[in-house]
Amino acid sequence: MKLEKLVGDRFKERPADCVVNSHALMVRGGYMKYVANGIYSSYTPLKRITRKIEVIMREEMDAIDGQEVQFPVVMPASLWQESGRYESIGKELLRFADRGGSPLVLGMTHEEAAVQLVREYGQSYLKYPFMIYQIQTKFRDEARTRAGLIRVREFTMKDAYSFHTSQEDLEAYYDRCYKAYERIYKRVGVPDVISVASDSGMMGGSISHEFMLLTPIGEDSIAICGECGYRANMEAAETIVRSARDEISDELSLVHTPDIHTIEDICHFLETGKERSCKAVVYQRNSDDRYIVLFIRGDLEVNETKLTNYLGYEIHPAVITEESGLTAGYIGPYNLKGDFTVLFDRSLEGANNLSCGANICEYHYTGLDMKRDAGSAEYHDFAKITEGGICPHCGKAAIKISRGIEVGNIFQLGTKYTKAMDMTYVAKDGSMQYPVMGCYGIGVGRLAAAVCEAHHDEFGPIWPKEIAPWQIHLCAVRPDHEEVREYADRLYEELQSRGVEVIYDDRQVSAGIMFSDADLLGVPLRVIVSPRNLKQNILEVASRDKSFSEKIAMEHAVETLLQLVNDR
Amino acid sequence: MKLEKLVGDRFKERPADCVVNSHALMVRGGYMKYVANGIYSSYTPLKRITRKIEVIMREEMDAIDGQEVQFPVVMPASLWQESGRYESIGKELLRFADRGGSPLVLGMTHEEAAVQLVREYGQSYLKYPFMIYQIQTKFRDEARTRAGLIRVREFTMKDAYSFHTSQEDLEAYYDRCYKAYERIYKRVGVPDVISVASDSGMMGGSISHEFMLLTPIGEDSIAICGECGYRANMEAAETIVRSARDEISDELSLVHTPDIHTIEDICHFLETGKERSCKAVVYQRNSDDRYIVLFIRGDLEVNETKLTNYLGYEIHPAVITEESGLTAGYIGPYNLKGDFTVLFDRSLEGANNLSCGANICEYHYTGLDMKRDAGSAEYHDFAKITEGGICPHCGKAAIKISRGIEVGNIFQLGTKYTKAMDMTYVAKDGSMQYPVMGCYGIGVGRLAAAVCEAHHDEFGPIWPKEIAPWQIHLCAVRPDHEEVREYADRLYEELQSRGVEVIYDDRQVSAGIMFSDADLLGVPLRVIVSPRNLKQNILEVASRDKSFSEKIAMEHAVETLLQLVNDR
Known part of the structure; x- marks a missing residue:
């Protein structure tokens, strides 16, 4: 077509509200226009790019025996009540009512719709395995949108759902889909996308992977082992900590520590390293504000994804009131009284000669011995993995933290949805079984933006041939x-x-x-x-x-x- | 692909809830599945059909210099407030709020989004004309869904918007688009789709056409002249009535008519034809329940679309209370007292010797002479055209009424949206002008259903080659x-x-x-x-x-x- 007739303006100045290059270049080049927070229109160049990406996705999904279907954008709440996610998902699930007052939701993912579509079809083991997919608009009411098309509220997604009669069959198919994803990234021009172990989050299920384009502007942190190649989203990476234990445990002794509130202050005051202190991090349950007190080694941070997964409910940072029974700034595991949920990170297991709060205003203890003074504690992994940390796979202290954009994810869902929504089949032996499911998603617009992020110079995007407009x-x-x-x-x-x-x-x-x-x-x-x-x-x-x-x-x-x- | 692996069930029994054949066959054939009222999922055969229809639409839109873009499904209310339609459209526009309380709507059409996308681009006359289109999900919260994919709430639509610097240029483009639509219908296998003049309704603008597939199961009524070929949606067809006027007007005389309420009863009682009576039809304004009294010849029906267009506001059939000042069953134009909006249909213009209500309980008049007794009345066209009626184009009494499915519409919108949303351009002479717009829509799923309605036998659909799965x-x-x-x-x-x-x-x-x-x-x-x-x-x-x-x-x-x- 003639450039003269191409609708959309191109201009030189970098828009002030564009933080990342792909966003700035796609606004400057007349690819997209802001409509509302996290909602954009696309001009023709972007539409041509995303359509080409969709063709590639379709070809690769068809090549692994996928069948293209279409689910609705607007779904009845009842469908999400069946799976339990109408209640369990937060405000990202946009809930509203139609003219007659019937509750509806905007589809942010379609596991429920997929089960609803094939529940009657899949009644015999002979029908399995099968995979259905769609390329469709989704809406996720994100609290924070960012970076143009990287994190939006409305987006187009290729989402696929596979159904199997055994975990082995799911795993074999999961592997096929994994390879199809690798082909997709290669074809759209980002062959260096890597896969990382990920947290399954609201999807449920056990094994899952995210595909990441490594870039400093990515919003995800990824732990990569320089020795063995282990890779995981920081949210999901197991943290291994080797805590020191002195041969001799000091006695627990009360120290007057007026005006000392932070872990830095107390360690400075006591002239010890932060790794010899026991820090309290306090949260509250969203539903009833019950307190959760988590003790962790002073030099480590809490991985809230791990904590939420362990608890099984939503939490927020605590507001510690006078009535709470907690002594803000001076909370410690010894002699902590009150009806709280108390948790211990593995970094404290077996440690001794630690400093900690004394649960008395303006007092700390030194000489805390976890074995002696918190004998009944159970320890779990709640810590964030750190640069230079120990690889949970090979055990070497070779973890590096990189940033990445998540450009796809695949999940082994197990029977979470089929059980909840009562989808069964008659197995070869005549027994009733629940099919196991996998699901597989790639956002089209985010992938386009990621390609732009990977391929551009200061003058504009450098589109790979297969998806160039x-x-x-x-x-x-x-x-x-x-x-x-x-x-x-x-x-x-x-x-x-x-x-x-x-x-x-x-x-x-x-x-x-x-x-x-x-x-x-x-x-x-x-x-x-x-x-x-x-x-x-x-x-x-x-x-x-x-x-x-x-x-x-x-x-x-x-x-x-x-x-x-x-x-x- | 192998039929054995095709997801979806096929069965013999006609589902009880399927009124029309296309719906029954597409359910029986595993094309679609009910999710909620007016919301369906598509299985692979239907998805293959609609994708082929979309390819044809894209080719024909590109051939008339269209540029494919994409607007969002979810839009901020502010965009619709700019055009005034946030207030003027009824409950079909689904309004809701996001997590932060910001009001949003689900896109049922995209004139506002189109203007928003090109408002900055189109600032010089040199940029014109241009046309942008998309193929995208829409949601219209219909009060009554019906006939499977014929009238749904969520649907995929190809909608196009053209922008011009003159009415002449719009008309020339409108004609090109009209021909592109004819090519689309031909290619998908329904070459006998006809165009009819239509009412512009909530879109605004002057000239508009609908494309209709004639079929007894259609929900639209179409007036077609057997003589000259004039065609119009009954909603839009001008009604021409030649009312008889006797040479001598009788005197107005009061008749006691106890227990006579309907027009049939009074004509039977007086032994006259209904065409010699003056009937009152009463409505109320939605906003404040003000009464509208419309007088029309007794043998004719009111076309509420014409009435609403004339009034410029929404109405509903009246509930006549004792306090209203109206004498239910006995309302007439002579001596009608009270603060009502009183309207007269053209069918009464110049008529005499009519019967009518006397505005007194249990009394009618005979001998009503509109000239003499309702001297100041203005007459407008509010009547429904009827089978055997007079063609407004050639004047012959040759109107036939057929039923049809609307499978597309095109509108000349004028400057309604560009003015309301302040989109201007600098003309060749340096003056500021508002561009004139056209818009052009076809629903993808409804077209697929219409093709099925046109091509099937009792055993299933007979898909035309170009769109067969x-x-x-x-x-x-x-x-x-x-x-x-x-x-x-x-x-x-x-x-x-x-x-x-x-x-x-x-x-x-x-x-x-x-x-x-x-x-x-x-x-x-x-x-x-x-x-x-x-x-x-x-x-x-x-x-x-x-x-x-x-x-x-x-x-x-x-x-x-x-x-x-x-x-x-």
Whole structure:
């Protein structure tokens, strides 16, 4: 198409509200427009990109025997009540009512709808396994949107659901889907996406993986072992801590510590390291504000995902009132009285000679021995893994923390949904069984933004060929020049008739404007027709990624360009 | 793909809740599943059909210089407040709030979003004209859903919006889009869809057309002139009535008419035709229950669309209370006292010697002369056009009323949205102007259902080739027979490798079950491989529409089938 007719504005200035490059470039290049918090419209270049990504997803899902279906965006609350998620999911699930007062939700994921669609179909073991998928709009009422298309409220997602008669069969299919995902990332131009073990969160189930594009602007933290290659989302990574235990335990002794509230202050005051202190972190249950007191080694942070998974309910940081029975700033495990949920992180197991709060205002203890003074404590893993920490797989202290954008996830769901929604089949032996499920998702727009994040320079995106909105960006420099106009018009027609997607700039503007617009549209090959080139019987061809620049003969221009488009 | 793996059940019994054939067949054939009132999921066969319809729509929209974009499903209320429709549209617009309390709506149409997307882009006359379109999920909270996919709440729609610098340019483009729509209907297999003049309703604007598939199960009534071909939705059709006027007007005289309430009763009592009576029809304004009294000739019905358009506000049938000042059953134009909105239909203009209510309980008048007794009345067209009525175009009494399904509509919107939302451009002469808009919509699922309604028999849909879910339905009768299995497997592979979409039934079931399933899937060509056929070195090929049945030689089967697929 002609660039002159392309709807959308391109401009130079980086918008003030764009924190990440992909967002800034996609706004500057006329790809997207803000409509409301986390809600965008797409212009044609982005729509062309996302449609190509969708074609690739469809091909890869069909190749692993997926069947494309479609679930509704708007669903009755009753469907989500069946699975129990109408109650268990927070405000991200947007709940509302129709004109008749019937409660509805906006689909943020479609496990319930998938089970509802196949519940009658899947009544015999002979029907299994099968996988259904859709590419559809979803809405997740995020508290915090960010980074343009990276975290939005409304988005398009490819989500797939597989059904099996055994865990082994699920695992085999999970592996096929894992490989299909790798092919998708390769084809869209981000082959270096890695998979990491992840937390299953609200989806339930046991094993799950996220696919991550490593980038400093990512919102996820990933623990990667430099020795054995172990990779996990920090939310899910097991934390291994080797706590020191002195041979001799000191006696517990009360120390007056006025005006000392933080762990830093107390360690400074006592002249000990933070790893020799026992810190209290206090939360409250969302439903009734009951207190949860978690003790952890002073140098570690709490991984709230692990804590929430352990508790099985939603929590928030505590507001410690005078009536609570807790002595804010001086909470310790010894002699803590009151009806709280008290938890201990594994980092404290067996440790001694620790400092801790004395549950008395302005007093701490030294000489805390967990074995002696908190004898009945159970220890669980609630700590965040840290840079330089111990790899839970190989045991070496080689953990590095990287940032990444999650561009896909796959879950082994087990029978969570089929049991809750009473989907059964008759097995070969005549018994009634619940099918086991897997689910597999990739957000289309976020993947496009991630590709842009991975492939751009300061002038614009550098779209990989398979998803570029066009293949050739044709510039007629000086289109008022009769020969330029005639030649460029003909080249445009011929390339199009040969099936090449061409964006054609024949505007009466400076070469500078033409080239900066071409950079913003990020099309793989730029072809320049100009009076000077024509005099030399050549065209200039350059790749957007600057890896390639050549003069080609006018005579065989179409053939040469076709070859370049196909080869590169 | 193999039919054995196709998710979804097919069955013989017509579901009790399916009123129309397309609905019954698409449920029986495993195309769709009920999720909630007016909300369905689609199985693979329907998804394949709608995707093909979408490809056709995209091609035809691109061919008239459309640019595919995407608007959000969820929009902020503020956008709809800008156009004024947040207030003016009824409960079909689903309004709700997000977690932060911000008011949102579910998109039922996207004029506002279209203006928002291009408001900055379209600031110079040089950018015009342009058209943007999307294919996207919409939600309309219909009070009454019906007939499966014909009237739902959630649906996929292709909606397009064009922007112009003059009414002439809009009209020229409107005509191009009109022709593109005709091509779409032809390509999906319903070339006999007709266009009718329509009412613009909540869209605003002046000229608009609906595209109708005529069928007795349609929910729209269409007036068609048997003489000149004039066609209009009954809602929009002008009603021409030639009322009789006797040479001599009788005197107005009061008649005691106890226990007579209906127009039938009074005409019977007075021994006159209904066309010689003046009937009162009473409504109330939704906002404040103010009464609207409409007088119309006794034999005619009120067209409430015309009435609402004239009034400019929403109304409902009246509840006449004792305090209202109206004498229920005896309301007439003479001596009607009270603060009502009083309207007169054109059918009464100049009529005389009519009966009418006397505004006194149990009394009517005879001898009403509209000129003499309702001198100041203004007359407007509020009547429903009737079978045998007068064509407003050619004037002949040749109107026939047919039923139809609306499968598309196009509107000339004028500057309604651009003015309300302050979208302006600088014209060639330097003045600020509002662009004029057109909008153009087709529902994808409804079109699929309409095609099914037009093309089916009692055994299933008969899908036209361009949108059929597959092109060949291959049946291996007796797949346990080794030669059958081998030959059919090979044919399946070969046809697929040649690009033919094949659904392959190699289940160990009776030929009867195979054929009834094939009928329900409605694929254009059925190919039968059986032991008997193999013995004769032939295959049986039959078209789903029964127009064609042939035995073809096994030797050249692939080539012959390719030709049949391409030719038919």
